[in-house]
Amino acid sequence: MADCVNPQCRAQIPDDYAFCPLCGTDNRPPEKRAAVHDGAHVFPPTAKFCINCGEPRDQRYTSVKHVWRIRLGSVLVLLALALAAFAILCAYYTFGNGNAQTEIGAERSETQPISDF
Secondary structure, X not given: OEEOOOOOOOOEEOOOOOEOOOOOOEOOOHHHOOOOOOOOOOOOOOOOEOOOOOOEHHHOOOOHHHHHHXXXXXXXXXXXXXXXXXXXXXXXXXXXXXXXXXXXXXXXXHHOOXXXX
């Protein structure tokens, strides 16, 4: 068992834990620190943080690795809404104003008769 490297925590943690389960601090030596694999979270019963990556138990899948997915989804939803609004406006101006075009056309035919050449 080793002490957590966080001076505010200093909890006793097993040597095989890469991150402190109570504060989420990386306890690996600086030369062994590298990117943490995605997926396989391990939360011991009393842990507040994953011992493999340090991600909080109550905020799973919102780390930097997953933020791009959330942002991409938001952008796609906004794009779909914009396309739907555009389609509705196009349909309105194409089919919705048919009466106005008929009235204008009727007015034109009364004032300007078509001549045969």
